[in-house]
Amino acid sequence: MVARRARREARAEELLILQGVRKVCKLATVELALADYARKSVPKTVNLPFTKEPEAYLFYSGVVSAGFDVCDHAAGIVVDQASREVRVTLPAPRLLSIDVLRFEIINESAGLLNTIPPGERNRWYAEARAAIERGALAEGALDRASSHARELFASFVERRGYTLIYAVEAGPRTASVGPDR
Numbered sequence: 001m002v003a004r005r006a007r008r009e010a011r012a013e014e015l016l017i018l019q020g021v022r023k024v025c026k027l028a029t030v031e032l033a034l035a036d037y038a039r040k041s042v043p044k045t046v047n048l049p050f051t052k053e054p055e056a057y058l059f060y061s062g063v064v065s066a067g068f069d070v071c072d073h074a075a076g077i078v079v080d081q082a083s084r085e086v087r088v089t090l091p092a093p094r095l096l097s098i099d100v101l102r103f104e105i106i107n108e109s110a111g112l113l114n115t116i117p118p119g120e121r122n123r124w125y126a127e128a129r130a131a132i133e134r135g136a137l138a139e140g141a142l143d144r145a146s147s148h149a150r151e152l153f154a155s156f157v158e159r160r161g162y163t164l165i166y167a168v169e170a171g172p173r174t175a176s177v178g179p180d181r
Helices: 002-023 118-138 141-158
Strands: 026-040 055-069 076-080 084-091 094-109 165-169
Touching: 002 026, 026 094, 026 118, 026 141, 055 118, 055 141, 084 141, 094 118, 118 141, 141 165
Parallel strands: 084 165
Antiparallel strands: 026 055, 055 094, 076 084
């Protein structure tokens, strides 16, 4: 009877750990705020001696979230009651979202004959977003996401008297965020 009760309690504890980890679908473990500026110019459309190339200075900033998408690639979680270990295997970390919070065109100089077309402005926005993405990767967002996830899981399982065995699957060291995220 005591053994049965102990098994039930162990199973309940195991389910608590499994449910706690699986509740999270996209585990964003780190956020980075980045900002930069750039000088952009557009070739002249009307080439007259008194005209010049239109140019503008851009300022942009954004927030990038990095972590693990356990919706698409399930996390492996194994609870070993005998050795009091929890093995967590996560998919490779990736950038989960890139939010451009501010995009400003400042100090724009364009003439009546040589203007900056809307298509250029859209291209500059896409370039700014890509620059924020590259900046996050250069700042080590993926490595930071992995180490922070280890800390989160360790604190969660160690509170319950278990030891964490943590692994991250190998994957590409680039972002996998779509254009709409």
